Amino acid sequence: MDRFTALQVFRQVAELNGFAEAGRRLGLSPAAISKNIAELEAHAGTRLINRTTRRMALTEEGRIYLEHVVRGLDALTEADEALSPLREGASGTLRVSAPMTVTLTRLSTAIPRFLSLHPGITLDxxxxxxxxxxxxxxxxxxxxxxxxxxxxSLIARKLAVMPHVLCAAPSYFEARGKPKAPSDLRWHNCVRFSLSGHADVWEFCKNGRTERIAVAARYSVASSLAVRDALREGFGLSLMPYPYVASDLREGRLQCALEDWSAVETTLYAVYPSRQHLAPKIHAFLDFLAEEFRRS
Structure with missing residues (x-):
């Protein structure tokens, strides 16, 4: 038995006071109407409708059951209607998790513009x-x-690739000298971003040769901004995503080292649970992210 169909049949029969009228309303044959009512009564374990060839009437159990059926079916209709605005336009609450440094350096000034373009969205x-x-x-x-x-199982959309650079403050290099090769880092004061996938080993490549250096750091911290602050103060050197230190390099607060070596790259992705039935609010934010990273 398709219980949902049987409940709809029962409601139409009761409200229209007839099997034939209910069949015409629902596009079902008289036999299908009778079958659904019989199966629903078997499921309920009681007679819901007394009927003869000429008339029908709800039993006491049928009247009680109908009250609950009507409330339930109406609640389902209201649930579908509540989703209509969310399906038809970008609206509703959008919950997003993002790395702090990426957001503060690349996105936070643009987010008000996104919300202005989509007044129906609330961003958490x-x-x-x-x-x-x-x-x-x-x-x-x-x-x-x-x-x-x-x-x-998550869907990933590529947003940007961030190359890394080895850098420190001019005052640090004046005091300690610049490393000439990756192996020199063993004698330098490294600052370590502890959440990085390459926190323990820094990798450098040149002319097809790769060197991996185990990082011994006096200062490990779970914030790229804190690493950058330590570098600005001349405390040590670190391998940093270029966008995080681009303005410091331009303005001379930091300088690069080992520039003839290439380091790791970090790829930024937007990840979400499924492509199927993607809510307009998520689609709008994905397009915003893609455009913003393309712009910057």
Whole structure:
């Protein structure tokens, strides 16, 4: 038995006071109407309608049952109607998790423009460098940086690639000298971003040769902004995503080293649970992210 269909049949029969009228309303044959009522009565374990060839009437049990059926079917209709605005336009609450530094350096000034373009959306943005569980924690979308995205059931949309540079303040290089090769880093004061996928080993490539240097750091911190502040103060050197230090390099607060070596790259992705039935609010934010990273 299709219980939902049987409940609709029962309601129409009761409200129209007839099997034939209910059949015409629902596009079902008289036999199908009778079959649905019989199966529903078997499921309920009681007679719901007394009927003869000429007339029908609800039993006492049928009247009680009808009250609950009407409330239930109306509630389902209201639930569908509540989703209509969300399906038809970008609206509703959008929960997003994003790394703090990426957001503060690349997105935070543009987000008010996104919200102005989509007045129906309320954005709940969580800045957190940890890797959240989208499903369990109830996020619609997350921005993630990774050297290589792990296998996952999540859908990933590539946003940008961030090269890394080894850098420090001029005062640090004046005091300690610039490393001439990656192996020289063993004698330098490294500052370590502890949440990075390459926090423990820094990798450099040149002319097809790769060198991996184990990082011994006096200062490890779970914030790229804190690493940048330590570099500005001349405390040490670090391997940093270029966009995080671009203005410092331009304005001379920081300088690069090992510029003839290439370092790792971090790819930024927008990840979300499924392509199927993608809500307009998520689609709008994905397009915004793609455009913003393309612009910057």
């Amino acid at each position: 943005l969580h800045l957190d460098d940890r890797r959240v569980d989208l499903i369990r924690e109830g996020f619609d979308l997350a921005i993630r940086g990774s050297d290589s995205l792990e296998d996952s």
